[in-house]
Amino acid sequence: MALCMLLLAACKHDDLTVAAPNENVRPAGDFVKNNYEMRLFSAALQKTDYFSKLNAAGPFTVLAPTDAAFNALGIYSASDFDKMNQDSLKKVIGYHILPRRLRVDDIPSNGIDVRYTTLEGSDLYVSRASFNPNGGVENETYFSGAEVTRTDVQVANGTLHLLGSVMKPNFTKNIQQWLAERAEYSVFVQGLKKFSLWNQLAGQGSFTVFAPSNAALEEIGITSASIEAMDINKYVGERLFGTYLMHHRHFFVSDAQVFSRINSSSNFEYILNNDSYYMTFSASKAYPTFKLAYWVSIRAGKGGFDPVITSGTGDIVAKNDNLCSNGIVHHMVTALLSPAQAIKQ
């Protein structure tokens, strides 16, 4: 009986007063607006009407590029956003917001290309190095190739990660369209067309393209006029221009970096399409800037005695990792094989 009484008595509760939750924690929109490291991102949010949305209930994950990241793209003030196509801007900014709370701990350990749907509607790719199987803790996270420089900033309606560069999604635009729009690569495009390598870039991927700028090609003696004058029967096209294309792969520069942390190997060996030449792709944080850079080197074969014929690099973070519908394009500041190195034997 006493036991029953005790049980019954246990059901009675006095009213408890719970401390009111702290209402001073700002929602994501206000947090970005009041932070001087994200003034440009804040301006972009206001321009694209995402600002009020980010002050709503959420939850959200905001991937906020710093002002320095926008500066690297040539955006220095809020008015620079006015010059852009507003629909494209809205899509890109929407790509930087996830309709969920995603803390770094929620991302699978050593997950590569884990996909999350953005507010824009398309998926982004997350790669995260958390540990090395041979021992040791790692802590690097990349969203579609952009490095997270500060993680897990808690805001009232979600979480915020600071990005060291702006993600560059091109949604339904394929690599061919992307290259065609940019005058900087016109000589490269001309070369691809001349050697019948151009049409495939509109097809199914995936491709990783290392696009040398006109200036880079000029340094090894390739100009618009010289391509015009070339006899296509004299050169191995898959070598001269195909060397910049990797078939069936989609690599962010950060992928090689992540694998160097979790697998102790950042090199990828690749035999050129329809050719015997051998390419090695690798990436790491370059000294002394500690920014991501990649290297491509070319050898005549994969034997141990085949010396490196030429190598090229791309170390401008803001110009790499252009995500297109059928692959990824990276900017290359030094070009690879000169016409003399690709003559048919």
Added chain:
Amino acid sequence: MKNERLYQRNELSFSFSAWLLALSFLLFASGCVKVEYSKIDDPAYLRVFNNLNYVQTLGSKDDKVPFLCMFINPVVDANGVPTGAEITGDFLDQREAYAPPYPSHIGTSTSVNNPEYPGKENVLVGPILNGFDLSSWAQVPSGRVRIMFAYRPKNTIPFFQLENHLKKDILIDTTIDLTTKEVYTLHLLQKDFVTKKTGVLLRQENFHKLPLSDSLAYVNFYNMSSKGFWEADASLKPENWRLRSFQGGMKDEMNVFLSLYESQTNLDHNSPTIPGFKGKYLANVKRNTETPVVSPYASFPLWAAKDANGIATNIWQRFDFFIPGMDITNNPFYAGNISNGGNWVSVNCLFNGQVGLTSNDNGALLPNLLVNIHSGKNNPATFATVNTIEVVNGRVYLTTIQRKYPAPIY
């Protein structure tokens, strides 16, 4: 006086009824637990290994990870999506190098990933058959059963709770014939390295029917590598320095030689061996992914060492696989050679398979074939075992089966 007795009786009946109430409360509370014992009529005993292996590298980041869910007699809806099954083995990961005699080792694991079936699954397991403990074999319905393997994402969400579009990727859907009270191992294999064709190999084991001595250790060998693996370029094969010479695979026909070393305190492949057991021919092994033939068991004595006392021994084993015509006396390669075109591979079996030799040799590592464990008053006591060494592509696996042994006395 009368009043007092009445009072006493009242008190007595009060305490009695309180006890009664408490007791009925207890009965009521414990009555909520309903134990349902499951039972499989006429079971067969099945152990499943996923021999499809993978490594996480830059080049393979887009490849499908063979992380699977197994179904026996699945229920499939109109779209071909499994909605239930008589038996489900979820989170079936790639196989581990060592399949121990008891599933106890994985009982302490905190991950859901299962290196074999039943492994971590809490299911009905096999009995002790002819002295061999079959607790690593699951009871499954016998007769003709449909078996299905589906790809699943590598996470911790059970298969049937996954989103629908993630359940459609079926790797293998086939039927196997199981006889009641027989012991089977089912291997999921890549059968062709070039076309990436996969399939299953169901082997009916016979160790429990053989007159095996308990003072001999037994071992048999299989090469279940895919066609074209050893011929393929090294860049297409996963790199794993722990597998040393096995990384590149071995040729389709090999002879196996056994060396028995005196002591595990000598971590050197040049250390003293037991007389008569230095490169002793054991068996011939041919690549086979199609026919479920049980390879004959070879044996070596448990108490072969000089200091063997009938209780414990410290010997360890090394197996050299050579192409026919080659043996340890005419081996042209230097001891540490790990890329010899699949002509010579070797494996050292000592301790728990994690301790490497200090000498420069080319051997992969596996645990000792003999089991050293506390039994009776002896700690350790050494037990003879029945073993299977399987080579699959660039990897080598050891399965150890042990007889039931006396419980430890502390």
